[in-house]
Amino acid sequence: xxxxxxxxxxxxxxxxxxxxxxxxxxxxxxxxxxxxxxxxxxxxxxxxxxxxxxxxxxxxxxxxxxxxxxxxxxxxxxxxxxxxxxxxxxxxxxxxxxxxxxxxxxxxxxxxxxxxxxxxxxxxxxxxxxxxxxxxxxxxxxxxxxxxxxxxxxxxxxxxxxxxxxxxxxxxxxxxxxxxxxxxxxxxxxxxxxxxxxxxxxxxxxxxxxxxxxxxxxxxxxxxxxxxxxxxxxxxxxxxxxxxxxxxxxxxxxxxxx
Amino acid sequence: xxxxxxxxxxxxxxxxxxxxxxxxxxxxxxxxxxxxxxxxxxxxxxxxxxxxxxxxxxxxxxxxxxxxxxxxxxxxxxxxxxxxxxxxxxxxxxxxxxxxxxxxxxxxxxxxxxxxxxxxxxxxxxxxxxxxxxxxxxxxxxxxxxxxxxxxxxxxxxxxxxxxxxxxxxxxxxxxxxxxxxxxxxxxxxxxxxxxxxxxxxxxxxxxxxxxxxxxxxxxxxxxxxxxxxxxxxxxxxxxxxxxxxxxxxxxxxxxxxxxxxxxxxxxxxxxxxxxxxxxxxxxxxxxxxxxxxxxxxxxxxxxxxxxxxxxxxxxxxxxxxxxxxxxxxx
Numbered sequence: 001x002x003x004x005x006x007x008x009x010x011x012x013x014x015x016x017x018x019x020x021x022x023x024x025x026x027x028x029x030x031x032x033x034x035x036x037x038x039x040x041x042x043x044x045x046x047x048x049x050x051x052x053x054x055x056x057x058x059x060x061x062x063x064x065x066x067x068x069x070x071x072x073x074x075x076x077x078x079x080x081x082x083x084x085x086x087x088x089x090x091x092x093x094x095x096x097x098x099x100x101x102x103x104x105x106x107x108x109x110x111x112x113x114x115x116x117x118x119x120x121x122x123x124x125x126x127x128x129x130x131x132x133x134x135x136x137x138x139x140x141x142x143x144x145x146x147x148x149x150x151x152x153x154x155x156x157x158x159x160x161x162x163x164x165x166x167x168x169x170x171x172x173x174x175x176x177x178x179x180x181x182x183x184x185x186x187x188x189x190x191x192x193x194x195x196x197x198x199x200x201x202x203x204x205x206x207x208x209x210x211x212x213x214x215x216x217x218x219x220x221x222x223x224x225x226x227x228x229x230x231x232x233x234x235x236x237x238x239x240x241x242x243x244x245x246x247x248x249x250x251x252x253x254x255x256x257x258x
Numbered sequence: 259x260x261x262x263x264x265x266x267x268x269x270x271x272x273x274x275x276x277x278x279x280x281x282x283x284x285x286x287x288x289x290x291x292x293x294x295x296x297x298x299x300x301x302x303x304x305x306x307x308x309x310x311x312x313x314x315x316x317x318x319x320x321x322x323x324x325x326x327x328x329x330x331x332x333x334x335x336x337x338x339x340x341x342x343x344x345x346x347x348x349x350x351x352x353x354x355x356x357x358x359x360x361x362x363x364x365x366x367x368x369x370x371x372x373x374x375x376x377x378x379x380x381x382x383x384x385x386x387x388x389x390x391x392x393x394x395x396x397x398x399x400x401x402x403x404x405x406x407x408x409x410x411x412x413x414x415x416x417x418x419x420x421x422x423x424x425x426x427x428x429x430x431x432x433x434x435x436x437x438x439x440x441x442x443x444x445x446x447x448x449x450x451x452x453x454x455x456x457x458x459x460x461x462x463x464x465x466x467x468x469x470x471x472x473x474x475x476x477x478x479x480x481x482x483x484x485x486x487x488x489x490x491x492x493x494x495x496x497x498x499x500x501x502x503x504x505x506x507x508x509x510x511x512x513x514x515x516x517x518x519x520x521x522x523x524x525x526x527x528x529x530x531x532x533x534x535x536x537x538x539x540x541x542x543x544x545x546x547x548x549x550x551x552x553x554x555x556x557x558x559x560x561x562x563x564x565x566x567x568x569x570x571x572x573x574x575x576x577x578x579x580x581x582x583x584x585x586x587x588x589x
Contacts, residue, residue: 101475
């Protein structure tokens, strides 16, 4: 399922500078598309704009070729799973119950959970290697486990696209790699994945295409080799870097200079 | 489902039924078992029949409606605010509702058995909500629940002062009446007022039950809820409005009764888990039993003196509140 943004401008109330300033983006079906950029460059706002939770000043967003405004929230949630940056659970709840909420858009207010819902929940838990966590209280999970469970909830929606805001922030390398491999596999199976991340090297390695943002605008877009260029990165991040091909993977590897 | 729902649910229902039967048998002049059975089969003296059918039964039914309604409203506010301390009394909503009701009574716009009284109380409740949320959200664009609860308590205190003032200025000012409004009492219940409260409470409660699944999702966060397909703003408006209406309908005829909406949903959540599809109906059932029991205590503990029912719910609720507050500050 294709996601696209055309000249999108968005501004938070009370802010003079727009958070997004004429951003255009095409995420082809079944690709892993990484959005990069410094803190405050508009990555999270772009995600919220794609999901319709930030009002646009101008521009257009289309999901599967259909303008975002024509989707109801429920319709959208049946096609697009999203994992926001943070989430705190206020009441004790088990992993299975949390993942089961991914079925919400498929259920009416009163319709009971069907076997196909249970199958989707189990499949999502399985894919995120979270089956053995199913009966745990969410509050007792480690950071990495909780992120896996949140991704599982998005997969339980059985979406055609996934949008994730820094799902690997504060995870150790093993959990980080597990999530990225899961996203890569999802993309290979045809799910469009829009991944917001700070990890340039991992984006270079796993993503099909990259978008680099700076001050609410697109600084560069294309393959890892096209986007991760020393001059561009130094300009956008304001720090000298060197870019070399990683001997292990062959993809660009960015090292900040000291 | 993680915890069994059937057994705790059945026990809560059974407990409420038992409490309801005890509540009509006992009172300042309890019936003997023989008398009680005779009354139930249509016999007994005219006076005893009057006490049972015109005083105790309506009062018990009022306890069921008001207690169930307050507990249900508390469960809904807790889901919307993602905080176990939220409750109609703590949020100042009950205070606003009572001031609305007392206001129209003092102005002579409604009688104490008027169909219009809950609507006036609802108006007061909406003013209280606007004040509480206005103050809390001016502090910071992101709503801090602790600030919200603090402004709820202050707004509640303000409305208590308004009630005291209105009653002091009105024609027949009695301190008893003020205590009734500020500490609550089911003593005014009649078949007519029970019917009025039922007409407001029961449809509203059914509507809230249809929101149970949305509340499950809202309870894990508004951002996530909207990603999962909830119309967040619309759900909030409906849920806040309907829950406030339920609280207001009870307050209009029985005054401000605090902490039912805190103690009951919390206990039910411990017993059967956080799923609102069970939490909401069981909170109603348990809240009904809790308030009828509190009223039985209010009538009999210091008989013939009747303790305001809010005193009893506060004696139970305040320690509860403090424990929950300590826990949420530590987290």
